[in-house]
Amino acid sequence: MSDRQRSTVWSRLVGRFEIRWRGRRRGRFSPWLWLLPAFFFVSVFLIYPVIATVRLSFMNANSTAYIGFANYKYIFTNPTTQDALLNNVLWILLFTLLAVGLGLLFAILTGRVRYEAVAKAVIFIPMAISFVAASVIWKFMYAYRPEGFTQIGLVNEVATRVGLQPSAWLVQQAVPYTSHVLPSPFHTNNVAIILVGVWMWTGFAMVVLSAGLKGISTEVIEAARVDGATEWQVVRRIIIPMLAPTIAVVVTTLVIQSLKIFDIVWVMTSGNFNTDVIATMMYKQMFNYQDFGKAGALAVILFLAIIPVMLISIRRIRAGGGAT
Amino acid sequence: MTTASEVSDTRPAFSRIILGLRKVASRLPLHVILIVIALLWMTPTIGLLVSSFRPATEVASSGWWNAFQTPFKFTLDNYSSVISQNGMGRSFLNSLIISVPGTVIPVVVAAFAGFALAWMKFPGRNVLFIFLVALIVVPIQATLIPVLRFLTDVKLVGTFPGIWLAHTAYGLPFAIFLLTSFFGTLPKELLESAYLDGASNLRVFLRLVLPLSVPAIASLAIFQFLWVWNDLLVALVYLQSPSKAPMTLTISNLVSSYGTQWQLLTAAAFISMILPLIVFFALQRYFVEGITSGALKG
Numbered sequence: 357m358s359d360r361q362r363s364t365v366w367s368r369l370v371g372r373f374e375i376r377w378r379g380r381r382r383g384r385f386s387p388w389l390w391l392l393p394a395f396f397f398v399s400v401f402l403i404y405p406v407i408a409t410v411r412l413s414f415m416n417a418n419s420t421a422y423i424g425f426a427n428y429k430y431i432f433t434n435p436t437t438q439d440a441l442l443n444n445v446l447w448i449l450l451f452t453l454l455a456v457g458l459g460l461l462f463a464i465l466t467g468r469v470r471y472e473a474v475a476k477a478v479i480f481i482p483m484a485i486s487f488v489a490a491s492v493i494w495k496f497m498y499a500y501r502p503e504g505f506t507q508i509g510l511v512n513e514v515a516t517r518v519g520l521q522p523s524a525w526l527v528q529q530a531v532p533y534t535s536h537v538l539p540s541p542f543h544t545n546n547v548a549i550i551l552v553g554v555w556m557w558t559g560f561a562m563v564v565l566s567a568g569l570k571g572i573s574t575e576v577i578e579a580a581r582v583d584g585a586t587e588w589q590v591v592r593r594i595i596i597p598m599l600a601p602t603i604a605v606v607v608t609t610l611v612i613q614s615l616k617i618f619d620i621v622w623v624m625t626s627g628n629f630n631t632d633v634i635a636t637m638m639y640k641q642m643f644n645y646q647d648f649g650k651a652g653a654l655a656v657i658l659f660l661a662i663i664p665v666m667l668i669s670i671r672r673i674r675a676g677g678g679a680t
Numbered sequence: 681m682t683t684a685s686e687v688s689d690t691r692p693a694f695s696r697i698i699l700g701l702r703k704v705a706s707r708l709p710l711h712v713i714l715i716v717i718a719l720l721w722m723t724p725t726i727g728l729l730v731s732s733f734r735p736a737t738e739v740a741s742s743g744w745w746n747a748f749q750t751p752f753k754f755t756l757d758n759y760s761s762v763i764s765q766n767g768m769g770r771s772f773l774n775s776l777i778i779s780v781p782g783t784v785i786p787v788v789v790a791a792f793a794g795f796a797l798a799w800m801k802f803p804g805r806n807v808l809f810i811f812l813v814a815l816i817v818v819p820i821q822a823t824l825i826p827v828l829r830f831l832t833d834v835k836l837v838g839t840f841p842g843i844w845l846a847h848t849a850y851g852l853p854f855a856i857f858l859l860t861s862f863f864g865t866l867p868k869e870l871l872e873s874a875y876l877d878g879a880s881n882l883r884v885f886l887r888l889v890l891p892l893s894v895p896a897i898a899s900l901a902i903f904q905f906l907w908v909w910n911d912l913l914v915a916l917v918y919l920q921s922p923s924k925a926p927m928t929l930t931i932s933n934l935v936s937s938y939g940t941q942w943q944l945l946t947a948a949a950f951i952s953m954i955l956p957l958i959v960f961f962a963l964q965r966y967f968v969e970g971i972t973s974g975a976l977k978g
Contacts, residue, residue, distance in 0.1 A: 363891070370886045386881060387805075390796035393789040394812065394852055400830065401849030402815050405823035412825060465714055468707075477964070478718045481725070483971055484956040486910030488928040492935065492949035493728045496942055508743050508942070510727060555724070564972050616819050619912045623932050638821055639916075648825050655822040666817040 406659070412652035419648050427653035437654075440632040443546055447614040447633060450547065454554040455610055456603065459561025463569055464591065466562070476566065480559035487556070487619030494552040495624055500524040527629050545629055552620050557613065561606045568602030569595070608669035615661055634658050732758055732946040739943040758947035766938075767922070767930055768948050775909055775926040775952070777840055782847035782908040786855050787901055789848060791893075794859030795885050799871060809860060815853040823850075824917050831918060838921045846914055851904045854974055862896035863889055895966070902963060903970030906956055927952040 416423050431437045466475045482490060499509030503522055507513040512522040529543040572595065580590050596603070618635035621627055627636040634654055641651035730744045733754045738747070747754075763769040796802075797809045827846060828837065836842030866889060874884050890897070912928040919925060925933070931948050938944055960967050 366891070387796040387800040387802040390792045390800070390881075391808075394793035394856060397786075397789060397845070397849040397852055398812065398815060401827055401846060402818050402823060402853075405826035405830075406818055408826035409822050409824075462717065465710065465717075468710060469714060475714055475718055477960075479721050480968065481957070481960060482721070484906065484960040484967070485953045486912070486928050486956075488910070488912050488931050489949040489953050492931060492945050493724045495935070496727060496731065496946060497724050499940075499942070506742055508739065508741075510723065510743065510745070513743050513745070555721070560972065563968055567972075616821070618821075619928075622912065622916075623935055626936070635821055635913075638824075639913075642825060642917075652825060655819070655824070658819050659817075659822045662819055663817055 409652045409655050409659075412648050413656045415649050415652075417645075417647040417649050423649065427649045428657075430650060431653055431657065436632070437637060437650075439630050440627075440634055440637040441657075443631065444615060444617075444633045446546055447550060447553070447617055448611050451550050451553050451557070451614045451617075452607055452610040454550075455557045455561045456565075456606055458554065458558045459606065460565050460596075460599075460603070462558065462562045463566035464595065467566060467569055476559075476562060479562055482556040483559045485556075488623050490552055490556050491620050491623035494555070495526070498525040498548060500527075526625050526631075529629055543630055545625070546631055549620060549624050549631055552624070553614070553617065557610060561610065564606050565599060565602055568599050572598045605669060608665050611665050612662055612669075615658060615665075728946045728949060731942055732950045734758075734943060736941070736943045739946075740940075758943045759951070762934075762944050762948045762951070766934060766944065766948065767925075768927065768951050770923070771925055771927040771930040772951060774924055775928075778843055778847070778915070778926050779905055779908040781840075781844045782851075783901055783905040785844060786848040786851035786904055787859075787897060790852055790855030790859050790900075791885075791890065791897070793852075793856050794863050795881075795889055797856070797860045798863035798866075799884075799889075800881070809856075813853055813857040813860075816857065818853075820850055820913060828917060838919055838924065840924065843914060843918050846918055847908050847911070850914070851907065855900055855904065858896060858900050858973065859893070862893055866892055898963070898966045899970035899973065901970075902959060902966050903974040906959065906971070907974070909956065 412419055413427055414422055414424060431441070462476075462479055466472045466479075469475065497510050498512075499507075500512055500522060501507050501509075503516075507516055507522055511525060516522050525548040526545050528545055528548075576598075577590055577594055580594055585593070616635060617633055618639070621631055621633050621636050622639070625631045627633070627640065632640075634657065638651050638654040638658070641647045641654060727744050730747050731739050733756070734744065734747055735753055735755050735757065738753050763772075793812070797805060797812075831837040831842045831846070836845070871884055871888060874888055879887070909926075910928065911926075912932060915926050915929045916932070919929065922930075922933070927948070931945070931952060934945055934948055
């Protein structure tokens with residue numbers, strides 16, 4: 357359809373609609389009428405549920421009696437939920453650090469070649485697919501057969517080629533010789549799962565940082581090079597400080613994503629082998645244990661953890677005029 | 681730029697070639713690093729694609745990187761069997777049935793709200809805007825239990841309308857933020873002259889604001905569509921019925937029941953990726969804009 361055809365079709369549709377509405381005057385209540393549908397959705401599906409969840413978190417499993425802070429106490433003292441909280445901390449640190457670090461590196465590198473668009477597209481594609489599909493892709497990458505059998509997962513194929521033992525990456529829990537010494541976030545299977553998230557989100561960090569890079573004047577960088585600065589010095593002393601606001605936006609976004617992470621863990625391990633995070637733990641409390649009190653408390657903890665990060669990023673967006 | 685190329689043009693041909701070669705040589709490590717990174721990033725997806733076309737016996741007995749040796753053994757059986765036997769065909773339809781209204785309704789509702797917030801004068805407008813946008817902070821998890829109970833009470837749990845309503849609400853704060861900000865940037869004179877000519881709010885909205893906002897609406901629609909299309913959690917909690925499951929949910933179930941049948945899992949995963957990949961390649965600009973501005977949500 358050409359633009360013109362499209363606009364006539366649109367005019368005709370709109371015309372019919374307008375005839376029905378003609379005659380109604382713009383009144384005092386008009387803005388509220390326009391906002392009414394949004395109010396309905398927001399109050400029924402967001403505002404009321406949050407209040408109800410906070411209430412549930414102070415109640416017992418089937419929400420028949422108030423039990424004070426018992427659910428919260430359980431979450432912070434029980435080893436399995438402690439593991440989930442610690443794993444989420446590992447997600448925040450490792451996922452954010454790797455995705456931002458690699459994103460910055462790729463943004464700088466791709467900005468220097470003519471095939472920039474293609475290179476960036478390749479890195480960005482994983483952002484398009486679902487966490488579920490990405491999890492299948494990587495579960496297959498990590499596929500494990502015992503030593504002596506043909507490996508069908510690429511990671512173990514490479515490992516055996518370079519002389520290492522094949523390993524069940526999603527099950528393997530400890531760095532060799534440290535089993536039962538280190539808490540769960542140091543278990544290597546958590547790292548293996550986090551790398552999947554990094555694979556997906558590096559493209560996001562790269563695109564946003566690359567847009568920020570384009571805003572840095574090339575004259576400053578050229579001047580530094582003329583003065584004999586090495587590439588590392590240019591990155592360290594000029595690019596990173598000047599990109600700081602953009603980096604902050606990316607970091608806050610990634611921290612929020614890692615706090616809410618659910619799908620990857622759910623599909624790859626279902627939270628087994630000490631890989632649970634807050635969101636998977638909440639789902640289990642809700643459906644497997646039917647404990648709406650503990651599930652609610654986990655949701656509230658998640659919410660409270662997100663608020664400060666979000667406040668920082670909203671302030672940045674308002675100051676900078678957009679997330680990108 | 682022009683002066684530089686004019687200068688080099690006056691040099692003898694061979695020295696220009698040597699200069700060019702030197703430049704390429706000095707940048708060779710950069711190209712190598714980039715190509716390695718690009719290959720590294722693509723390899724997992726290529727492995728999935730290749731495996732989805734290999735017969736079950738081959739997938740189980742050799743790595744997918746061996747698939748390119750003669751005799752070639754490729755097949756479409758995996759696709760036909762996941763589509764017919766494992767319900768991926770039905771799930772593809774379900775994903776569409778969920779995602780299209782799950783995109784259209786929030787965009788329409790947000791456009792109405794955004795128009796009022798950007799162009800109508802009423803007390804408390806700014807506070808209201810900030811309040812609605814601040815709701816981006818609410819994680820879906822903090823709403824799951826009460827919304828599930830509510831949907832159960834109104835008999836909408838396990839139905840498509842139920843999940844449309846939920847996705848609409850979850851998408852709204854970000855959609856309102858995006859559209860209100862964009863509507864606010866439209867030229868004031870244009871809208872005011874339309875009002876002076878006696879146009880109604882509805883007319884200004886439909887004839888001026890919407891047509892002028894196509895780029896923003898496109899970015900938003902793509903973002904919301906992919907968000908709903910790729911969602912697992914909302915479907916997992918509110919749908920609970922295999923016949924209505926979208927692809928993400930079906931695949932997640934296949935992973936737990938057919939954990940090592942990689943030829944099936946890879947084919948199913950690829951089916952779910954086709955549409956996002958088409959959207960990505962066809963509408964790359966809107967796509968990147970939509971995703972980068974919407975990444976905070978979720």
